[in-house]
Amino acid sequence: MTIHESAIVILGASGDLTKRKLLPALARLFKTGKLTQSSIIIGSGRTDFDDEGFRNRFDVPEDVKQILFYHSGIKGLKNYISKKGSFTRVIFFFALPPSVYVTTARELSEEGFGNEARLIIEKPFGYDFESAQTINNALHKYYDESQLFRIDHYLAKEAIQNILVFRFANALFDPIWNSRYIEEIQINACERIGVENRGAYFDKSGIIRDMIQNHLVQLMCLLTMEPPVSLNAEDIRLQKINILKVIDYTECKRFQYNGYRDEPGVASDSTTETYAELKLYINNFRWINMPIYIRAGKALNRKGTEIGIKFKALPRLLFNKHGEIKQNRIIFKIQPTEGIILDLSGKIPGSDFQITETKMKFCYRDHFGSEIEGAYEKLLLDALEGDRTLFVSSEETELSWQKIGSLLDTGTLRFYDQGKIPIELTLTDWLDFEKYENSCQ
Numbered sequence: 001m002t003i004h005e006s007a008i009v010i011l012g013a014s015g016d017l018t019k020r021k022l023l024p025a026l027a028r029l030f031k032t033g034k035l036t037q038s039s040i041i042i043g044s045g046r047t048d049f050d051d052e053g054f055r056n057r058f059d060v061p062e063d064v065k066q067i068l069f070y071h072s073g074i075k076g077l078k079n080y081i082s083k084k085g086s087f088t089r090v091i092f093f094f095a096l097p098p099s100v101y102v103t104t105a106r107e108l109s110e111e112g113f114g115n116e117a118r119l120i121i122e123k124p125f126g127y128d129f130e131s132a133q134t135i136n137n138a139l140h141k142y143y144d145e146s147q148l149f150r151i152d153h154y155l156a157k158e159a160i161q162n163i164l165v166f167r168f169a170n171a172l173f174d175p176i177w178n179s180r181y182i183e184e185i186q187i188n189a190c191e192r193i194g195v196e197n198r199g200a201y202f203d204k205s206g207i208i209r210d211m212i213q214n215h216l217v218q219l220m221c222l223l224t225m226e227p228p229v230s231l232n233a234e235d236i237r238l239q240k241i242n243i244l245k246v247i248d249y250t251e252c253k254r255f256q257y258n259g260y261r262d263e264p265g266v267a268s269d270s271t272t273e274t275y276a277e278l279k280l281y282i283n284n285f286r287w288i289n290m291p292i293y294i295r296a297g298k299a300l301n302r303k304g305t306e307i308g309i310k311f312k313a314l315p316r317l318l319f320n321k322h323g324e325i326k327q328n329r330i331i332f333k334i335q336p337t338e339g340i341i342l343d344l345s346g347k348i349p350g351s352d353f354q355i356t357e358t359k360m361k362f363c364y365r366d367h368f369g370s371e372i373e374g375a376y377e378k379l380l381l382d383a384l385e386g387d388r389t390l391f392v393s394s395e396e397t398e399l400s401w402q403k404i405g406s407l408l409d410t411g412t413l414r415f416y417d418q419g420k421i422p423i424e425l426t427l428t429d430w431l432d433f434e435k436y437e438n439s440c441q
């Protein structure tokens with residue numbers, strides 16, 4: 001589908017996000033014909049640039065540069081845009097700190113942007129329940145919820161979207177997708193990098209706010225929610241909310257990597273966690289009594305996001321008389337190599353019944369090649385099309401903050417060395433990730 005006549009305004013355009021993610025994503029949308037020359041991109045910020053100076057900051061093709069402009073500040077923006085043409089949609093990407101979300105929304109409204117406006121808002125969306133609620137209430141004064149697109153870029157990852165297809169397009173899994181058959185679920189997001197140049201932001205946030213409250217909780221909702229009555233955004237959201245309402249966090253372990261306090265922007269006595277493990281239960285009929293572990297951390301020994309599902313053991317009969325059969329497992333590899341691995345038991349060829357563990361592996365790249373659409377590309381396109389499925393509603397954000405609130409900034413802080421994992425991840429016993437990644441094309 002070709003989108004015509006959209007004005008895409010990036011607020012805070014001189015920042016890092018524009019260069020790293022947004023302009024490359026928009027350039028790809030042009031390349032694939034999903035955006036055309038009938039749209040324009042306007043960078044806006046406090047820094048003074050002329051169009052030429054702004055364009056030269058980016059390494060994008062000439063035809064994209066031609067529709068790239070710069071306008072300093074919000075005042076006069078409406079008039080500026082109308083001189084460029086008539087646009088049915090004006091998309092504002094808030095590449096801004098949360099502290100200015102509300103004033104920016106007010107300024108946009110005062111400038112005369114009304115129903116035609118869509119606001120794409122980056123995380124962090126608030127700092128805790130109260131601040132998220134305050135931001136939501138204030139934004140709703142100027143714009144309707146249907147105009148607000150809160151980004152969670154994890155929702156746009158191919159392998160995460162595939163969870164819905166895996167669950168709801170296969171007859172095999174739903175009957176066993178519950179705590180009667182599943183013993184535990186783990187969701188692990190490991191990063192090799194530390195906080196890099198984001199120390200000042202991260203130190204006020206920590207890994208629970210930065211990764212778990214949003215990305216990983218959203219991921220868990222998709223993994224555990226009931227089948228929605230349709231695939232429209234509202235019906236999916238309803239099911240995610242039903243999970244968020246019954247989450248019961250029972251444990252939280254917090255760690256900080258050695259050397260973190262020396263990072264630029266980080267307080268020398270900081271107690272911010274850079275790794276956390278949360279244990280929780282979903283108190284509904286499907287999941288009662290089954291633990292879920294969510295772990296995320298920086299400066300670890302590898303980069304990888306995985307979900308592990310461990311099924312209950314077989315009765316101690318037949319081949320499993322002495323508990324020799326490994327429990328079945330499914331691993332969803334979200335990144336860097338997308339795939340699904342199913343652990344089964346099989347017979348070793350020969351005259352007696354010797355059992356061994358076998359793996360069925362599905363690797364995205366083998367099937368679909370390596371050209372997987374980037375998350376920002378998809379999110380920008382969806383916002384242009386007005387599809388809110390991959391965006392997070394005010395109710396979801398608030399509920400998620402409310403539930404996790406009691407764990408924030410509390411409990412003993414322990415330490416770990418960079419490049420090490422503070423809590424042994426059982427998933428690494430399940431699969432040799434490096435080997436798997438190398439085996440995918």
Ligand code: BG6
Binds near residue numbers: 123191210211305
């Ligand atoms: C961002 C966090 O939302 O997600 C970062 O702020 C984190 O701290 C990043 O590094 C991880 O994203 P991805 O797509 O690389 O897993």
